[in-house]
Amino acid sequence: MLEKLKGLVDSFGLPRTIITSFFVFVCLLAVFLGIPFLPLISDMVVRLGMNGIMVLAMVPAILAGIGLNFGLPLGVLCGLIGMLTAIEMNLTGFPSFWMSLVIAIPLAVVCGIGYGWLLNKVKGSEMMVATYVGFSAVSLMNIGWILLPYTNLELKWPIGQGLRTTVNIEGRMKWVLNSWGRIQIGSFHISLGLLLFLAFWCLLVWLFLRSKTGLAMKAVGASRQFAVASGLNVDKYRIIGATLSTVLGAVGIAAYAQSFGFLQLYDAPMFYGFGAVAAVLIGGATVRRANISHVIIGTFLFQGLLVVSLPVANLIMTGGNMAEITRITISNGVILYALTQVSGGQ
Amino acid sequence: MSKQITNAAASQTRRTKAIQSIKNFLSDNIVTIMFAILCYVGFKLSGLSLMFIVNDLVNRVGRNGVLILALIIPVLAGMGLNFAIVLGAMAGQVAVIIVIHYGWSGIIGFLAAMAISTPVALLFGWLTGHLLNRTKGQEMITSMITGFFANGVYQLVFLVLVGTVIPMVNPEIMLPSGIGIKNTLDIGRIKYAVDNLSRVTFPTAVLAGSVGILLYLGYRFWKSRIDGRVTLTVVSVLTPLIAAGAMAFWSITTMNSKSMLNMVRVPVVTFLFIGAVCLFITFIASTKLGQDFRTIGQDLHIAQVSGINVNKTRIIAITMSMVLAAWGQLFFLQNVGALNTFAAHEQVGRFAIAALLIGGASVSKATIGQALLGAVLFHTLFVVSPAAGRQLLGDAQLGEFFRAFVAYGVIALSLGMHAWQKAAESKRKNR
Amino acid sequence: MGEFVLEMQNVSKSYYGTQVLKNVSIAVKPGEIHAILGENGAGKSTLMNILFGMSVIHSTGGFEGEVRLGGEAVAIKSPMQAMELGIGMVHQEFMLIPGFSIVENIKLNREILKDNIVSRVFGEKMKGLDHNSMAKDAKAALNTVGLTIDEWARVAGLPVGHMQFVEIAREIDKENIRLLVFDEPTAVLTENEAANLLATMRKLADSGIAILFITHRLDEVMEVADNVTILRDGALVSTLRKQDTSVVRMAELMVGREIETMAREKGSEMGQDSTILSIRDLHVRMPGEEIRGVSLEVKRGEIFGIGGLSGQGKIGIANGIMGLYPATGEVLLNGEKLELNNTKGSLARGLAFVSEDRRGVGLMLDSSIEENIAFTAMQVKNKFVRKYGPFSQVAQGEMRQHALAMIKELDIRCRGPLQATRRLSGGNQQKVCIARALTLDPIVLFVSEPTRGIDVGAKRLVLETLVKLNKEFGMTIVMTSSELAEIRSVCDRIAIISKGQVEGILAPDASDADYGLMMSGDFAKARREGVV
Structure with missing residues (x-):
């Protein structure tokens, strides 16, 4: 019996098992405490759509053999520049959102190629270097946010130099996806626009992974030597993986920000990578293996847990920032567990 | 004729050799040299007075020195830059909170904090060591994530558990709800507990430093007599001798002048403690344990085969680092005089590591000299960059962002270069 | 104290039912150089693994037979214990730390320590290193092997030949050393260095150390060994005195077996x-x-x-x-x-290639059989791909059909084309590799x-x-x-x-002697000398 249970846990993955049980427990607790559950579910679905693409960004990086892409802030910065520029161009609604992507994606492609080139130079230590490349890029852009020649007063501090810490995008691109195809049934609501947007990008990635190039990229990640023996240029496919991941990061932040309603500049993008990494790991991915179902399951579980635990924690104990603490502990705990599984330990 | 030619050729090779060695020196120390220049330019731009900078620097080096030195032993043991000293800092903070809670003050309070922090740091070190043994080859990312993870647990303990699970009543340091510790604690009770034990003027400290150099030279001389490996060359004797002489001369003239530097008061015991930590690290490096550290650092596999208990030795290394970090954080806090309960530890790892790297250390090599030099350079930059930013671009914020970027950038650069070399090496081996 | 330093009697060993050593016995006297000759897979390394108590032996159920050192039966459980019993090994690939000096390498984890105040309280690990004594020992050992070199030089810059001698110096520095194993020591050396090494081996043997010399170079055996044991397919073929044999005879013994055409x-x-x-x-x-x-x-x-x-x-x-x-x-x-x-x-x-490194180069272990079979042909010859302008999609149906055909054709035993190759047996994995190569036509x-x-x-x-x-x-x-x-x-x-x-x-169907001589690289020489 115990054996069987252990086998089940092994096949399901320890983090996924623990988080799922925890999630179910907190949900039951919420119901038990009489917290209205339908709004919570609505919120979970929104969070899935909001965060899903950034988590999806992990898939090409992991499959190309780069590992967990802690350098996600690079793509996020590109996305932010895209959105800021769209506002600077005084666009509103869907045009502003599409323009953000039109600007952000080519930028992300360029950054991604450079990033991939760099990661090719540091094979074997990608994760650590990627983390600090992400940190450095964010702190360099801190200077950029002050110096970049944006003039729109929605973006700039009313006095002094530079852009605001948080830019309100109300009336610009806020909720363009969320309000498209929004269905409200009582206290439950769901927005088709947001989910379709996520589904669209998942489909693109899925199709890519079934193309000749996509299969080659997967082979490079699965076994570098095998790929070489099949005549593939390993570095090229790793760059493709890094670029794709960066582009998804840029698109992901756009989806996130339009739902959140604010652009967070300065130090805020620094830790986006960690949340995305944790989510995909919770979904059952490992440092070497990931697919789209891991993204969906992981994002839903991780964000769902955060959504439900907040009201529950507030009811049980006053004070303290339970949601934040849960987020930090779970995401980093899951990453640590994944790291101990890389070499199996000794 | 032919003799002339050989002579010319010899002098030629000597010259190219000299040029080569200068080139090597430059390329080996490029980061440090760049930062020295940057500091100088920043100093000039900032328009700050020398006295202001020296005063600030004495404070900052005094309070950060031990934290930076805490990084050396894990590097020696091949575990890379120990981002997990954040945990050590937390151990120190735990101790401070306890000490403040019980209302101990002054040097007694400080010593109590040291005593309390030590077992906590030992425990953290032991746990981290086990974790790092399970993630060989990925120590740095693991230690970094461990720091983040521990931060979550730390918040859980001091925001949620204190006052609920852990019985504690103390309105002075706790939030009004009775649960959790305040965001900022006034720890005036132990402010300057060590720093103010004894202070001397800056020139006096420099004079003491020159005496220290002479003593060290004497030790080297004695050592060269009994140990075949240590040989004294003209350069290795003259350089410190001249430096000591210049320092002594400068300090004596300054003492007798009206220089503002006479107003700078150096905390004697703090610097003596930093000196003691340096001696401790030197001593450990010279022992059998130190040799084991180095062996493991050079080649894990050979160390294992030759019968060294690799895992245990690595745990010892990380634990030593952790205890030093805990004490280092205590020195930091007693100087600052306030505890930012949930943020004070966050920057510790990054700043200490950046300082060490700026001093010329790398992921696989770090010395005491590099740590001290790095401390001075990094904190000079810290002091001058906001002012320089304001002067240059009219925005002090920009200078602050710049120094933050420098800290991240230098770590990224160093990690990248190390990984690059490692990748190139393994490629060479496999091809 | 018996007559022999080392006796291994009737040693047998099997791994998971496959017998790799059958009743092998050897005995070595002090001062004797005893060569062990055999092809790859003849059982030489298994024999040495037993002698050194490697964990690979004990974790697979130990071995049968007896090992006696100096006449006493011993059970060697670990390489450390072997070292303590006075058995040393000169490895084929060097176990030296390049960043360390020669002294530090020779004294690796056997440093000479001296007391200080701290060590009296905190114990052994706090003792300092006695560099002078270490250097003296190292110098002596280096002298014995005939290497005159600054003992504080770093190993990193040394020529390969010198590194080999440093390894030997490290072994003989162990004070109780009585048996030294040389594992194909001349493989990486130039001819000159090899000659030097053989001379040093002779010198060491003359000082009373017994030497086991694992090699496949017949001329070296003739030059330096006293006795030679020849292994083939895990069995002892013959133990001969050098005087009683010749290069050709040894070659024959090493290779000879029935060929099943x-x-x-x-x-x-x-x-x-x-x-x-x-x-x-x-x-x-x-x-x-x-x-x-x-x-x-x-x-x-x-x-x-x-x-x-x-x-x-x-x-x-x-x-x-x-x-x-x-x-x-x-x-x-x-x-x-x-x-x-x-x-x-x-x-x-x-051209198609089935690599010797099946699990590394030959397969994507976590991917399906069909993907493994189709992959290279897809990338190189655009098989199993449908093109849509600049985009492409894998033709799942064609790929499946081809994989099924291959599975049938080569009789690959599996649960189906979607099974991951990691789960297949070695033989079936090899067939997948062959199928992949064949798909390239x-x-x-x-x-x-x-x-x-x-x-x-x-x-x-x-x-x-x-x-x-x-x-x-x-x-x-x-x-x-x-x-x-x-x-x-x-x-x-x-x-x-x-x-x-x-x-x-x-x-x-050429003669065993020819094969043996060619394998050991002695054919041309033997022919020159008119032996063949």
């Missing part, structure tokens, strides 16, 4: 004798298997064998032609020049070590598959293997590679 009749296209692949002055920089100027002609429709001892370079030929390791020289396929160092080009021109198929790590029954199946491909489809196959018996059983002609060059080409 696989029933095969020549296809009709054989005998046309047209060259399909010609290799001229090929050099390949593959570490450990370097090729230094090989010229060969492979004929259409034959199975061409490449044999030789490991480390001599035979593996390098196929790897070089396929562009996996940097190569120079000229390769003609069907008379047209092949661009070297271009894997994709080689594959596109109709190759003109010439390179197969390296096709039966390595496969159980006996599966070995036969794999070899039969190769013969069938050759016979039924007339496919030209170049097969590289360390197992001489196996190449002799399926190949038409066999080239033996020694020191990165072709030592000679033999027919499968």
Whole structure:
């Protein structure tokens, strides 16, 4: 019996098992405490759509053999520049959102190629270097946010130099996806626009992974030597993986920000990578293996847990920032567990 | 004729050799040299007075020195830059909170904090060591994530558990709800507990430093007599001798002048403690344990085969680092005089590591000299960059962002270069 | 104290039911140099693993028989214990730390310590190092092996030959050393250095140390050994005194076995004798298997064998032609020049390769059988792909059909084409590799070590598959293997590679002595001296 249970846990993955049980427990607790559950579910679905693409960004990086892409802030910065520029161009609604992507994606492609080139130079230590490349890029852009020649007063501090810490995008691109195809049934609501947007990008990635190039990229990640023996240029496919991941990061932040309603500049993008990494790991991915179902399951579980635990924690104990603490502990705990599984330990 | 030619050729090779060695020196120390220049330019731009900078620097080096030195032993043991000293800092903070809670003050309070922090740091070190043994080859990312993870647990303990699970009543340091510790604690009770034990003027400290150099030279001389490996060359004797002489001369003239530097008061015991930590690290490096550290650092596999208990030795290394970090954080806090309960530890790892790297250390090599030099350079930059930013671009914020970027950038650069070399090496081996 | 330093009596060992050592006994006296001679897989390393108490032995159920040191039975459980009992090993690849000085390397984890105040309280680990005494010991040991060099020099900058001597110095510095094992010590040395080394071995033996000398170089055995034990297929063939034997006799004993020829009749296209692949002055920089100027002609429709001892370079030929390791020289396929160092080009021109590193190079272990089979052909020949302008999608149906056909054709035992290759047995994994190569419709198929790590029954199946491909489809196959018996059983002609060059080409039924001499690289010399 115990054996069987252990086998089940092994096949399901320890983090996924623990988080799922925890999630179910907190949900039951919420119901038990009489917290209205339908709004919570609505919120979970929104969070899935909001965060899903950034988590999806992990898939090409992991499959190309780069590992967990802690350098996600690079793509996020590109996305932010895209959105800021769209506002600077005084666009509103869907045009502003599409323009953000039109600007952000080519930028992300360029950054991604450079990033991939760099990661090719540091094979074997990608994760650590990627983390600090992400940190450095964010702190360099801190200077950029002050110096970049944006003039729109929605973006700039009313006095002094530079852009605001948080830019309100109300009336610009806020909720363009969320309000498209929004269905409200009582206290439950769901927005088709947001989910379709996520589904669209998942489909693109899925199709890519079934193309000749996509299969080659997967082979490079699965076994570098095998790929070489099949005549593939390993570095090229790793760059493709890094670029794709960066582009998804840029698109992901756009989806996130339009739902959140604010652009967070300065130090805020620094830790986006960690949340995305944790989510995909919770979904059952490992440092070497990931697919789209891991993204969906992981994002839903991780964000769902955060959504439900907040009201529950507030009811049980006053004070303290339970949601934040849960987020930090779970995401980093899951990453640590994944790291101990890389070499199996000794 | 032919003799002339050989002579010319010899002098030629000597010259190219000299040029080569200068080139090597430059390329080996490029980061440090760049930062020295940057500091100088920043100093000039900032328009700050020398006295202001020296005063600030004495404070900052005094309070950060031990934290930076805490990084050396894990590097020696091949575990890379120990981002997990954040945990050590937390151990120190735990101790401070306890000490403040019980209302101990002054040097007694400080010593109590040291005593309390030590077992906590030992425990953290032991746990981290086990974790790092399970993630060989990925120590740095693991230690970094461990720091983040521990931060979550730390918040859980001091925001949620204190006052609920852990019985504690103390309105002075706790939030009004009775649960959790305040965001900022006034720890005036132990402010300057060590720093103010004894202070001397800056020139006096420099004079003491020159005496220290002479003593060290004497030790080297004695050592060269009994140990075949240590040989004294003209350069290795003259350089410190001249430096000591210049320092002594400068300090004596300054003492007798009206220089503002006479107003700078150096905390004697703090610097003596930093000196003691340096001696401790030197001593450990010279022992059998130190040799084991180095062996493991050079080649894990050979160390294992030759019968060294690799895992245990690595745990010892990380634990030593952790205890030093805990004490280092205590020195930091007693100087600052306030505890930012949930943020004070966050920057510790990054700043200490950046300082060490700026001093010329790398992921696989770090010395005491590099740590001290790095401390001075990094904190000079810290002091001058906001002012320089304001002067240059009219925005002090920009200078602050710049120094933050420098800290991240230098770590990224160093990690990248190390990984690059490692990748190139393994490629060479496999091809 | 008995007459012998080491006696190993009736030692047998099996791994998971496969017997790798059968009743082997050897005995070594003080001052004796005892050579152990055998092909790869003859059981030399297993014997040494037993002697050193390696964990690989104990974790697989130990061994049968007895080991006696100085007349006393001992149970050696770990390499550390072996060291304490006075057994030393000079490794083939150096166990030296490049960043350390020679002294530190010689005294690695055996540093001479001295007390200080702290160590009296905190114990052993706090003791300081007595550098002077360490240097004195190291110097003495270096003198014994005849190396005059600054003992504080770093190992990193030393020539390879010196490193070997530092290793030896480290072993003899161990005060109780009485038995020293040299594991193919001359493999990495130049001729001069090798001669020096042999002289040093003699000197050490004369000082009373017993030496076990593992080698495959027959001339070295003749030069330095007192006695020689020859192993073949895990069994002891013979123990001889040097005076009673000769290079030719040893060669025969080392190789000799019954050759089981696989029933095969020549296809009709054989005998046309047209060259399909010609290799001229090929050099390949593959570490450990370097090729230094090989010229060969492979004929259409034959199975061409490449044999030789490991480390001599035979593996390098196929790897070089396929562009996996940097190569120079000229390769003609069907008379047209092949661009070297271009894997994709080689594959596109109709060469296919089944690698010796099945799990590393040959397979994506976590991917499905069908993906493994189809992958290379998809990338190189655009098979199983549908094009939509610049985009493409994998043609799942075609891929599945092909995989199913291959599974049937090669009799791959699996749960279906979607099973991950990691879960397959070695033999079936090898068949997947062969299927992948066949999917490329190759003109010439390179197969390296096709039966390595496969159980006996599966070995036969794999070899039969190769013969069938050759016979039924007339496919030209170049097969590289360390197992001489196996190449002799399926190949038409066999080239033996020694020191990165072709030592000679033999027919499968040539004499054992010829094979033995060629493998050990003594053939040319023996011929010069008129022995053969």
